[in-house]
Each structure stands twice: as C-alpha cells, then as structure tokens.
Amino acid sequence: MGDPRQAGPIDQGESVRGAYFDAATATPLHPAAREALLGALDDGWADPGKLYTQARRARQLLDAARATFAQVLGVRPDEVTFTGSGTTAVHAAVLGGLAGRRRAGAALVRSAIEHSAVLHAGEQHLRSGGTETAVPVDPLGRVDGDAWARAVSAPGVALASLISASHEVGTVQPVATAAAACRDSGVPLYVDAAQSLGRMPVPGGWSLLTGSARKWGGPPGVGVLVVRKGTRWVSPYPADDRESGRWPGAPDLPAILAAAASLHAVHETAAVDGERLSALVDRVRAAVAATVPDVEIVGDPVDRLPHIVTFSCLYVDGEALLTALDRRGFAVSSGSACTSSTLQPSHVLAAMGVLTHGNIRLSLHRDSTAEQVDRFLAELPGIVAALRAEVGM
Amino acid sequence: MTPDVLNCLGQRCPLPVIALAKHLPTVPVGTIIRVLADDPAAAVDIPAWCRMRAQQYIGATTVDGSPAYDVRRLT
Structure with a gap:
C-alpha cells in the first residue's frame, strides 16, 4: 500500500478562482485547532487512564478540554462526553436516551427534518420493536409547535429529538417552545446542535445535546455528547472505564484538544463572524432571486443560521x-x-414541500470572502x- | 373528462417536470394532464412546479401500480 500523502494536499480553492462553500459538511481547520493539534501530537499521546507521569499529563489535558466544552456549552464538565464522531454522538444520544426510558415507553418523537444520523438510529429503534413519530414542518422548514406538543404528550413517549437549526436549509427551530412542551409531558428532549455550536446560542431545557467538531473548524473524528445530570441514559455500547462509561475506547486526545481550542476560539468571535456571514447570505438570497429565473430560495430568510443558504433551480439536474x-x-x-x-x-x-431538483446549498465559514461570493x-x-x-x- | 396522459415512467428527475413544462402549452386551458412518473422526486417536484408556475395541482393517484400526478392547466 502506498503512502496516502502522495495524493497531495487538498486544494481548498481559496487561492484559485473558486471557493469552498461546504462548511456545513466540514469547515477548514481553524488556526487554533491546528496549533493545539500539532502541540498535542508531542504532548498528548499517552493514555489518560494510566497511573504514571505521562498519563497524568494526558489526563490534565483531557480535563482542560472538557472544562472548555463545559464553559462554552454552559454545563458541568462531568456532563460532557467525547465520542468518535458527530454521527456516533447522535446515535448514542438517541439510542441511549431511548434505552434509559424503556420503562416509560418505546416511542421516539422527532421532527421530519432531523439529520440522517437521527433517522438511522430511529430505523434501528424500529427494527428492535420501537415506534417513531415524525412531526411535520411548515414550508419554511420550521417544526409545527402544536403537532410537536401533541406528539410528545401521547402515551409511551420515551424521547423527543429536535435539530437546533436545519443543516440543509438553515431554519432555526423553536427549541425553547419544544423543550417546554417536553417538560409538561415529562419527556426528555435531545437537541442535535451540530450546526449551531460555536455559531449561535442554543436555548436550554434539553436533557441531551450533541455536536461535531469538524462543523466549527475542529478536526474530523470528534463528537461531543452532553447528558444533563438526572437524565436517564444508558449506553447503547459495551461500557468500559472511559468517559465515565459513556463512550468506550481510548479517546483521540490530540483531536479533542484541537476541538476544544477551536470551539473556544469560534465562540469568542461568533457574534462578529455570524454578522459578516449572515450579510453574505442575504446578498446571495437577493442576488440569486434577481438574476436566476425560476428559482426557489428555501428556508427562513431571517430566523436562520448565519452561514447557510439553499436554493433550487427549476429544470436543472442537481448533479x-x-x-x-x-x-x-x-x-x-x-x-x-x-x-x-x-x-x-x-x-x-x-x-417542506419545496422543489428538490436543481438544489444547491452554500455554507460559508470564517475564510469565505465577499469577493468569492460575488464571483459565484x-x-x-x-x-x-x-x-x-x-x-x- | 378523460385526462391527457404524459408517460414519464423510467425518467429521473428533473425529466418528468421538464416534460410537463413542455407539454402544458400544447393543451387547452382547463385540461387535466395526468403525469405517470415513478421517480421518487416527482411526488414533491410536480406539486412544487405547479406552485411556482401558478398551475393547479389536483393530487396523486395510482395507475396500473405506478404513481401518477394530476395537474390542471390554469394559464
């Protein structure tokens, strides 16, 4: 097998004529993440679970990363668990949340627009005999609050799952209202905050929350699962003594440190970066509507994520x-x-009932410039x- | 009234919608066009096209086991 590095560096398209507009999938590594990652390769390789000097150093670094996450997320450090990816964090939240409430029932309530990771966990839940209710959204992609309240108040609901803001169209979801309905019915709420973390605040009232480091400029391969104190959650995996029994296997400490450093950095600049990117999104929405005939610009124009804009072009093949x-x-x-x-x-x-062919999603990041957007x-x-x-x- | 049938079975999106857009001007206003389309995107894209082009989407049905969508020309 050859050296994978021979494939050469990925051209991010920043210096050539084009631009990378897929930050909602993976954001280029933040400088703070790169610095932390390089430092940790020398300093954070030991196993934090052992009882010698190198291990104690690794444990200190892991504790510091956990404290950073806790501070940014407004939770306790012992509520923060690092996982092997954003996707596996979602699976653990959904399946663990359902398993912890088995005695209350076997029904999963979710919005119709959850990430496919939630849908896949739901499919496994159905295969093992559970049920699932998908709550519809309006044409802007916002979950129907009345239908949500009805769904979570039905008998036998074990867990409700709501994305903080749509990863495909950017529309912010009514998390506070949904959380209040869940509280009234005694149902724990899981929030998939992958697109919001490091960009905009997520309202409280949830029991479980997940995120993915590569969405905010951390490295790939780091997810975060937050289980609030008092939440009934049972690991869907064989448990060991890692991460308080919530996530098995040795953690990727260098990547976790890089994720923490970048989360702290983007959290500090989120308001300024968000305002700049949101103005660029407004420019895209206005210009595409004005210059491309027969186009449908989808998602809420105002109550949305700062960095995502999606539209569909009639009669055009998306691929x-x-x-x-x-x-x-x-x-x-x-x-x-x-x-x-x-x-x-x-x-x-x-x-949402919007045109699905000829569909394009642009998602911007800290290196996206007005010049790139105008060229597009x-x-x-x-x-x-x-x-x-x-x-x- | 027997609907005017447009057979788009086996066509991938966006071909059924393109076929509908090309066919519509050839029928009188008020005509119902029945689009036979088994591409899964047609179920969303034909109603969306009607909304964007101000035509009437009547609804979905099944013809010989295949999905079909009825559209009335309004303009």
Whole structure:
C-alpha cells in the first residue's frame, strides 16, 4: 500500500478562482485547532487512564478540554462526553436516551427534518420493536409547535429529538417552545446542535445535546455528547472505564484538544463572524432571486443560521449543477436525488414541500470572502442557463 | 373528462417536470394532464412546479401500480 500523502494536499480553492462553500459538511481547520493539534501530537499521546507521569499529563489535558466544552456549552464538565464522531454522538444520544426510558415507553418523537444520523438510529429503534413519530414542518422548514406538543404528550413517549437549526436549509427551530412542551409531558428532549455550536446560542431545557467538531473548524473524528445530570441514559455500547462509561475506547486526545481550542476560539468571535456571514447570505438570497429565473430560495430568510443558504433551480439536474460549479472551483452541496447514493430526494426538502431538483446549498465559514461570493453570483446565472439550454428549456 | 396522459415512467428527475413544462402549452386551458412518473422526486417536484408556475395541482393517484400526478392547466 502506498503512502496516502502522495495524493497531495487538498486544494481548498481559496487561492484559485473558486471557493469552498461546504462548511456545513466540514469547515477548514481553524488556526487554533491546528496549533493545539500539532502541540498535542508531542504532548498528548499517552493514555489518560494510566497511573504514571505521562498519563497524568494526558489526563490534565483531557480535563482542560472538557472544562472548555463545559464553559462554552454552559454545563458541568462531568456532563460532557467525547465520542468518535458527530454521527456516533447522535446515535448514542438517541439510542441511549431511548434505552434509559424503556420503562416509560418505546416511542421516539422527532421532527421530519432531523439529520440522517437521527433517522438511522430511529430505523434501528424500529427494527428492535420501537415506534417513531415524525412531526411535520411548515414550508419554511420550521417544526409545527402544536403537532410537536401533541406528539410528545401521547402515551409511551420515551424521547423527543429536535435539530437546533436545519443543516440543509438553515431554519432555526423553536427549541425553547419544544423543550417546554417536553417538560409538561415529562419527556426528555435531545437537541442535535451540530450546526449551531460555536455559531449561535442554543436555548436550554434539553436533557441531551450533541455536536461535531469538524462543523466549527475542529478536526474530523470528534463528537461531543452532553447528558444533563438526572437524565436517564444508558449506553447503547459495551461500557468500559472511559468517559465515565459513556463512550468506550481510548479517546483521540490530540483531536479533542484541537476541538476544544477551536470551539473556544469560534465562540469568542461568533457574534462578529455570524454578522459578516449572515450579510453574505442575504446578498446571495437577493442576488440569486434577481438574476436566476425560476428559482426557489428555501428556508427562513431571517430566523436562520448565519452561514447557510439553499436554493433550487427549476429544470436543472442537481448533479450536473454541482459538477459544473466544481469545474469552476466552487465546492457546494446538494439535496437533489441524483446526488444521493439512494437516488432519493432530500427528506428535508420533501418535508417542506419545496422543489428538490436543481438544489444547491452554500455554507460559508470564517475564510469565505465577499469577493468569492460575488464571483459565484457572477458565474451562476450563466451556468444555470447553459444547463437549461441543454434540455431545451 | 378523460385526462391527457404524459408517460414519464423510467425518467429521473428533473425529466418528468421538464416534460410537463413542455407539454402544458400544447393543451387547452382547463385540461387535466395526468403525469405517470415513478421517480421518487416527482411526488414533491410536480406539486412544487405547479406552485411556482401558478398551475393547479389536483393530487396523486395510482395507475396500473405506478404513481401518477394530476395537474390542471390554469394559464
């Protein structure tokens, strides 16, 4: 097997004509994360569970990272668990939350627009005999508060799951209202905060919360699971003495330290960065609507994440649009069926009832510039027109 | 009134919607077009197209085991 490094460095497209606009999938490594990671490769390799000098040093570093997360999230350090990825944190929250409430019932309530990781955990729950209710959203992608309250007040609900803000269309969810309904019914609330952490505050009232470091500029392979004190949660995995029995196996300490350093850094600058990116999103929303005919810009225009903008172009093949943009150096994501391995359209767009083909999501980050956005906006109308001309539209 | 049938079975998105958009101007206003389409995106995209192009989406049905969508030309 060859040296994987021979594949060469990834061109992030920052110096060439295009730009990387897929931060909602993975954000380029924050300088604070890079610095912490490089330092920890020398300093944080030992096992924090052992009883010698190197291990004590590793334990100190792990404790410091946990304290940083606790401070940013407004929770106690012993409520913070590090996992092997954002996805596995979601699985642990959903399946562990259901297992801990087995005596209360076997029903999972979730919004119709949860991340696929929640849907996959729900499928496993169904296979093991549980039930699931998907609560609908309005055309802007906001969960229906009345339907939510009805669903969580039904008998036998073990857990309710709500994304803090849509990862596909950016719409912020009514977490505080949903949490109040859960409290009234005595149902614990799990919040998937992957797109919000480090960018905007998440209201309280939840019992379980997860995040993913690569979404805020930390390294891939670090997830965080927060289990509030008093929450009934049972690990869905064989437990060992790591992470208070909540997550098995030796933690990736260098990556966790990098995740903590970058979370602290982005939390400090979140208001300023958010304002700048939100203005760029406003510019995209206005310009695309004005320059591309037959386009549907989706999601709430105001009550939304600062960095995500999504739109669908009538008569355009999503994969062809993604490929044409990639050829010009623009990295974007799509919810269109032709871009998914299952050939199913995005369940989020389908739940909203918006056009699923010709769909593009731009998600910006701290290195995204107005010049990059303007270049995208200058190129897009011609690309869409050319793709439509190919099919005689 | 027998609906005007547009067979898009086996076509991937966005082809059924493109076929509908091209076919609509060829029928009189008030005509119901029945689009046969087994692509899963059609269930969302045909109603969305009707909303965006100000045509009437009547609803989904099944013809010989395949999904079908009825659209009335309004303009």
